[in-house]
Amino acid sequence: MSEIKETPLFTVTIDGQTIQVPAGTTILQAARMIGKEVAPPAMCYYGKLENTGGNCRTCMVEVTKGSEADPRPMPKLVASCRTTVMDGMVVGNKSSERAVTAREGVVEFLLINHPLDCPVCDQAGECKLQDLSYEHGKEETRYEFKRRTFETEDLGDKIQLHMNRCILCYRCVKTADQITGCREHGVMFRGDHAEISTYLEKSLDNEFIGNIIDVCPVGALTDKTFRFKNRVWFLNPVDAHRDCPTCSGKVQLWYRGDEVFRVTARKNEWNEVEDWICNTCRFDKKETQDWVIEQPSVVAKDSVIRQGHYAGKVGMVKPHETFKRVMKGRDPKLLLNIHDVSEVNEPERDLSKIDGPATSKDFKE
Ligand code: SF4
Ligand code: SF4
């Protein structure tokens, strides 16, 4: 009788928090199991795809204890998405000065050729590079040379490539490889000359190719049916589905008023696609009657898309206008300005005098 071997559990401590995970788990996956507060940023790793990670170096961490059996620290920082845990390993992410400093350097490198396109870029508001720069970047650049530039390129009739914004994470290449079953585009050349390109200008017309837009962490791959039509923070995402013969049909519809501006796949808390969707659902079904609406999508608390998200939503009840109700329909004659009596504007809490962005600590007693 053959014995079923159970995967041993390894204990790993990340930023002081300990967890047990099956052998073979990477440091990044273990950190995600603990929670967002210890999870390193990941610009190229993508849980839904195979063999991703190891390209961007944003997930670097310091291993201060290799394992129980060999407690020596690892001499160099390691990519947490590519390093598996050992039993007894101790890892520093945000608590490691070396990792934090190295990440600043990685962000600086990612930005040396990056254009200042945010005001016109469709990804603004949901861009992982914006978040990364805000959380881990520096305020200024030391780069003095001319930035690398490319012409925009159409990848088929629905997708446009802005190579200037690409961070060469390879996610789109892996997505095309793994879900369309045919490799139609890839990274050409190397180093400073590397660029995403379709082989022989071949258009990407596979039925699932639209998913490369969703996996792109920046605004390098844009949906031509949505480009420049709206800013994402003015849109309200709702979960919806349809009976699709090609894909799961589970999507997010992005509304402004009654109009569907774009359709995307749903994403999980790590901003990774839950179910791949087909091009028909993504590009051709933009009427409410095409869909069964489920509920307002859950939007992360720290996302700019959350502003106004629940206004006018399906199934949501608008709160009563309190003043008019208690005053039996009349408008108040006098309104008290609470800013004059609250302590928020005391000189020592004047937001304009806070060194850097305000946080909840600035409002504590
Ligand atoms: S990809 Fe992100 S950081 Fe780059 S221009 Fe667009 S929004 Fe800005
Ligand atoms: S186009 Fe986007 S997904 Fe593709 S390599 Fe560049 S940044 Fe990554």
Ligand code: FES
């Ligand atoms: S997420 Fe690990 S190297 Fe990019």
